[in-house]
Amino acid sequence: MSDTIWAPPRDVTDLEDCYFYHTMDIPGLGVVEGEWDLRGKEAAYLGNVDFNGKRVLEAGTASGHLCFSMEKMGAEVVGYDIDENQQWDIVPFHGIDYEEHIALFKRHIRKLNNGWWLAHKANNSSANVVYGTIYRIPETIGRFDVGTLGSILLHLRDPFLALQSIAAHVDQTIIVADILPRLRSRVLEYVTRARHMHFIPDAKTKAPYDTWWRISPRLMREFLMVLGFKRIEVSYHDQCFQGKTARLYTMVGHRY
Ligand SMILES: C[S@@+](CC[C@H](N)C(=O)[O-])C[C@H]1O[C@@H](n2cnc3c(N)ncnc32)[C@H](O)[C@@H]1O
Secondary structure (H helix, E strand, C coil): CCCCCCCCCCCCHHHHCCCCCCCCCCCHHHEECCCCCCCCHHHHHHCCCCCCCCCCEECCCCCCCCHHHHHCCCEEEEEEEEEECCCCCCCCCCCCHHHHHHHHHHHHHHHHHHHHHHHHHCCCCCCEEEEEECCCCHHCEEEEEEEEEEEEECCCCCCHHHHHHHHHCCCEEEEEEEEECCHHHHHHHHHHCCCCCCCCCEEEEEEECCCCCCCCCHHHHHHHHHCCCCEEEEEEEEEEEECCCEEEEEEEECCC
């Protein structure tokens, strides 16, 4: 049995075997197109945190654009993601072919992880990656100065448990980036003094099946404070999603 939890390296050379979630400029290959183009705005996405000398746990590393960017900013990064042996939290709409969706996701996840390995080699990266579900992070992964959760909580059935699971390994700073709820929800939240989590799946259209929540900054702040992050900063930024502008917020929580 292997005595390491790091995923064994994959030797991926063919772009056809990969899926890129991020648009990435891969050394030796050029630009590969992905759903999100964060290039040039990585620092804003990550809350302008200083990564120099920090040990970082990156939840949901996907094709790794942020992982390799944080490494270039001086961090030692461990990526974390699911692989084809774990199940994505698919919304269990009554009547959908659940098994077919799971099979589709398995293929998708394999290609997504392959993209990470191809870019890892091209970037000459020293990052490690661990595959598993975010709900059960192995103790042996160790301690981290910083934990990041970029656009992952909206895809999870239990975002608070996921946050708690990452926070349990973080000694200093947690960074959460998420989609900003629409103005109407924010005004409603302000007026009612509530803390909102909007449920996205629509029973009539049976869509989307991979996104659960729009979590307001006010609620996210409370989540982080419950988990022991005392000083919270929030910033807002525009990013490029499939050629369009998407407004996000990034919350940085400090333990002290
Ligand atoms: C929308 S992508 C975000 C990628 C990147 N963090 C960013 O901010 O650009 C979400 C990532 O979370 C991963 N993910 C989804 N469910 C997960 C789970 N239960 N455990 C671990 N990772 C998960 C997906 O495979 C995917 O790589």
